[in-house]
Amino acid sequence: xxxxxxxxxxxxxxxxxxxxxxxxxxxxxxxxxxxxxxxxxxxxxxxxxxxxxxxxxxxxxxxxxxxxxxxxxxxxxxxxxxxxxxxxxxxxxxxxxxxxxxxxxxxxxxxxxxxxxxxxxxxxxxxxxxxxxxxxxxxxxxxxxxxxxxxx
Amino acid sequence: xxxxxxxxxxxxxxxxxxxxxxxxxxxxxxxxxxxxxxxxxxxxxxxxxxxxxxxxxxxxxxxxxxxxxxxxxxxxxxxxxxxxxxxxxxxxxxxxxxxxxxxxxxxxxxxxxxxxxxxxxxxxxxxxxxxxxxxxxxxxxxxxxxxxxxxxxxxxxxxxxxxxxxxxxxxxxxxxxxxxxxxxxxxxxxxxxxxxxxxxxxxxxxx
Numbered sequence: 001x002x003x004x005x006x007x008x009x010x011x012x013x014x015x016x017x018x019x020x021x022x023x024x025x026x027x028x029x030x031x032x033x034x035x036x037x038x039x040x041x042x043x044x045x046x047x048x049x050x051x052x053x054x055x056x057x058x059x060x061x062x063x064x065x066x067x068x069x070x071x072x073x074x075x076x077x078x079x080x081x082x083x084x085x086x087x088x089x090x091x092x093x094x095x096x097x098x099x100x101x102x103x104x105x106x107x108x109x110x111x112x113x114x115x116x117x118x119x120x121x122x123x124x125x126x127x128x129x130x131x132x133x134x135x136x137x138x139x140x141x142x143x144x145x146x147x148x149x150x151x152x
Numbered sequence: 153x154x155x156x157x158x159x160x161x162x163x164x165x166x167x168x169x170x171x172x173x174x175x176x177x178x179x180x181x182x183x184x185x186x187x188x189x190x191x192x193x194x195x196x197x198x199x200x201x202x203x204x205x206x207x208x209x210x211x212x213x214x215x216x217x218x219x220x221x222x223x224x225x226x227x228x229x230x231x232x233x234x235x236x237x238x239x240x241x242x243x244x245x246x247x248x249x250x251x252x253x254x255x256x257x258x259x260x261x262x263x264x265x266x267x268x269x270x271x272x273x274x275x276x277x278x279x280x281x282x283x284x285x286x287x288x289x290x291x292x293x294x295x296x297x298x299x300x301x302x303x304x305x306x307x308x309x310x311x312x313x314x315x316x317x318x319x320x321x322x323x324x325x326x327x328x329x330x331x332x333x334x335x336x337x338x339x340x341x342x343x344x345x346x347x348x349x350x351x352x353x354x355x356x357x358x359x
Contacts, residue, residue, distance in 0.1 A: 017259060040253035040267040041233070055253050058267050063257045105248075112246040124248040127234040 003064055005030065006073025016062025021045045023061045024070060032071035032100045036129070043128030046101035047071075053108035071100035074107065082152070083107050086145035094132035102128045106142050114150060116142065177317055177341055182348040185306070193353030196346040201288045203343055204295075206336045208326040212276045213283035218242065220276060221284070225334055242276040250274035258320045261330025268329060271320035278302070292357035306351035313344045 002011050005028060012027045019038075024030045024047070036044030038057045045056040050066030075081040080088075083106050093099045102125070109116060109124045116124070121139050130138065188196075203209060207223035211232075214220060218238040222230045237245060244250045253267035254274030261268045277283075280300040283291050294300045295309070304312060316323040317340060326336040327343070336343075350356075 039263060039265045041265070046252075052249070053252055054255075055267070058253055058255050058269070060255075060257060060259055063255060063259070109246070109248070120245075123235060123237060123245055126236075127248070127252070 001061065003061065004067045006069060007067075012061065014061055016060060018061045019057050020047070020059040020061055020064055020068070021056040024056060024068070030070050030072055034097055034100060036098065036101075040127075041129075042098070042101075043105060044098050044101045046104040046128065048104060048108065051108070051111065053105045069104075071103060074104070081107060082148040083110065083141070083145040086141040086148065089144060090137045090141040092134050092137040092141050094130075094134055098128060098130045102130065102138055106138070106145065109142070110146055110149060114146060116146060177314065177344055179314070179344070182310070182345065183352040185352045188349050188353035190353060190356050193350050193356050194358060196349035196353075197292055197356065197358065198288070199338065199346045200295075200343070200350060201291060203326070203336045203338060204283050204291055205288070206326075206334075208329055208334065208336045210284050212322070213281055214276060215282045215284060216279055218276060218279075238276045242278065243273070261325075261333075264332035266331075268325070268333070270322055270325040272316075272322060289358050292355075296355040296357065306355060309351055310344070310348050313340070313347055 001014070001016060002009060003023070004010070005024065010028055012023055014023055014027050018027070021033060021035060021038075024033050025035070033047055033056055034044040035057070036042035040055040040058045043055065046053050047056045048054070048069040049059070049064060051069070056068075075084060081103075083103050087093065087099070087103060092102075105125060105128050109121070113120055113124075118139060121142050125135075125138060125142075204213070207221070207225060207228050210228065211221040211223050218240070220232040220236055220238060221228070222232050224230065236248075238250065239245050244252070251274060255267075255269040256271065256273050257269045258271040259269070281294065281302075283294075286294070298304060298308075301309070302312075313323055315321075323343070324340055327338070327340045329335055338346075
C-alpha cells in the first residue's frame with residue numbers, strides 16, 4: 001500500500017494491520033522513530049500525521065489517514081526546527097532514546113499553543129516518558145523554542 | 153426537534169447489521185409503545201443501569217473536571233494515567249488530543265493494555281451525560297430528558313444504539329472491548345431490547 005513519509009511516496013508490501021511504527025522502521029528503514037512499549041504508554045514512537053502528533057504504535061498502516069512526518073523529515077540538517085535548536089541549546093538529551101518522540105510532541109504543542117505555560121507543557125508532555133528524567137530541560141527547551149518561534 | 157425514528161425501527165428490516173462485525177441486531181421483536189407494564193420497564197431500566205454504571209461506560213461519562221478514568225470493577229475510581237484532562241472540548245487539550253493515542257478504527261482491539269479504539273473519534277461523553285457519582289434515579293432522569301440527552305425522544309434513544317452499531321461506536325465497543333478489558337454486562341442485543349422495553353413504557357424511573 002502507498003504511504004507518504006517525509007514528502008516521499010512509498011509503496012509497502014505489508015499487511016494493512018501492521019503498526020505504522022514497524023512499517024516505518026522495518027519497512028522503510030526510518031529508525032528515528034523508536035519502539036518503547038507498543039501500547040501508547042510511553043510516547044517514544046510519536047510521529048506526525050498531517051501535522052498531528054500520534055503514537056505510531058497505535059496506528060494500523062491501513063488506517064494512516066494522511067502524510068507522515070518523522071524526526072528525519074521535521075527539518076533540513078542545515079536549518080533545524082526551532083524545537084531542535086532549543087533542544088541542543090539546553091543539551092536536553094541524556095541517553096536520547098525518547099527524544100525524537102519528545103520533540104515531535106513538543107512541535108505539535110507549539111503549533112497549537114505558541115505561548116504554553118509550565119502547566120500546559122507538563123500536561124501535554126506527560127505522556128512522553130523519559131527514564132533519564134530530563135523533564136526540567138525539556139520544559140525549558142520548549143519555552144525557548146516558543147520564544148524563537150514567536151520572534152521568527 | 154426530537155429525533156423520531158421509532159416507526160422506522162418497528163417497521164424496518166428485521167435485522168440491522170453492524171458495519172463489520174457481522175453480528176446483526178434483531179429488531180423484529182422490539183415492543184410496541186404502550187405494550188409494556190411499569191414493572192417490566194423498571195426491570196429493564198435496572199439492566200440498563202447495570203450497563204451505564206459499569207466502568208466500561210463510567211470511565212468516559214465523567215464530570216466537569218474532564219478527567220477520564222481507568223476504572224475497573226475492583227477499582228472504579230482510578231484516574232486515567234498520564235495526567236490526562238480532556239478539557240471543555242472533551243476531546244483533549246491543545247496538542248494532546250485523545251486521538252494522539254486512541255485511533256478511529258473499526259479493527260478489533262487485540263493488544264492488551266493498548267489504547268482502545270472504536271469507529272468513532274475518541275472523546276468523553278458530553279458533560280450533561282455525567283454518570284460518575286450519580287444514582288440510578290439521577291441517570292434515569294438524565295437519559296429521559298431531551299434537554300440533557302442530546303435531544304432524543306424514546307425512538308431517538310433506540311435509534312442511538314442502532315446508529316452506534318453501524319459505526320461500531322462506543323456502545324458497541326463496550327460489550328466487546330477486546331483484550332484484557334471487562335465488557336459491560338449483557339450484550340448489545342440485550343441492551344437494545346432493554347432500551348426498547350423501557351422506552352415503550354414511557355421511560356419510567358426509580359424513585
